[in-house]
Amino acid sequence: MFQVTDQGLWDGRPSLGGVWVAHPDATDPERVIIRDTGSDRFVIGALFRRERDNPGPALQISSDAAAALNIIAGQPTELNVTALRRAAEPEPLPDPASEEVAAASAAPETIEAQSLDPIAAASAAIDESEAAAPASAPVPTVAAAPASTLARPYIQIGIFSIEENANNTAQALRTAGMVPTIYDQSSSSRRFWRVVVGPSQSSAERQQLLETVRGLGFQDAYFVTN
Structure with missing residues (x-):
């Protein structure tokens, strides 16, 4: 991309x-x-x-x-x-015989990704870093949310090389009424902390959450898969 x-x-x-x-x-x-x-x-x-x-x-x-x-x-x-972007599975189309089809039809949201030779190593590194967090990573103490149908239901606030900065950011989000998650991860023997909020259940909910986050000063926030 x-x-x-x-x-x-x-x-x-x-x-x-x-x-x-x-x-x-x-x-x-x-x-x-x-x-x-x-x-x-x-x-x-x-x-x-x-x-x-x-x-x-x-x-x-x-x-x-x-x-x-x-x-x-x-x-x-x-x-x-x-x-890089990963391809999202298209949403299943409704049964042609159902009443929903008679009322309206919606095209599934799909994000295409090509893996060219210069990008292959980069893709593998992202997979490795996201596939498994270290055993010491904290487990989020929040109730499981219903599965979202959005391709990118979470909002990433930032990636931090200092754990205290990630904790301070998460606390600011909690004070504003949001429930952040901190992922303790590593890549190429380097440790980092990723802060996200979500998942959102609809595009409207996700957009409203993004506006709230950016209103707190996190202008670099953007949508992610997880």
């Missing part, structure tokens, strides 16, 4: 939103792998759009991304950024 190799820079200032990278050609927020081509270190984060006329390298990274990749402030570094 998106792939670029270019010079990236952290300007040295602390940044909110966890691990992210911004590029002028980005459109919608995406989940990405950010890889330092020199050291081959990588981290999973979010992709956002930056203004094209901003000075400096095309790729701008957050302070958490720089910490995960051991990138020094003010030092341009060649980065490869790869965005």
Whole structure:
């Protein structure tokens, strides 16, 4: 869906939103792998759009991304950024003989994904990081929610390289009346904490939750599968 190799820079200032990278050609927020081509270190984060006329390298990274990749402030570094989406199973069509078909018909929501050769390694890394959290990962103490029919029913608040930052973010969400979940995960021997809220049961509910989250200052939040 998106792939670029270019010079990236952290300007040295602390940044909110966890691990992210911004590029002028980005459109919608995406989940990405950010890889330092020199050291081959990588981290999973979010992709956002930056203004094209901003000075400096095309790729701008957050302070958490720089910490995960051991990138020094003010030092341009060649980065490869790869965005992937998984295909969602189409919703089953209703029985042609049912009364619902006579009233209306709806096309299933499907997200296509292509795995080209340069992206294969990135896809495997995402699968590995999400397939199993470490045994020490905390189990969310919330009641099981009904299964959602949305392809991406959760909202990811951020990915943090420091556990305290993830805990502080989760507490802010609880204070606002939401129920966050913190995933303690690791990738390439690097540990990180991912904060999400959800699942939403409808597109309207999900959009309202996103607006509430962004109203709290988490402008980088976006929809995810889990």
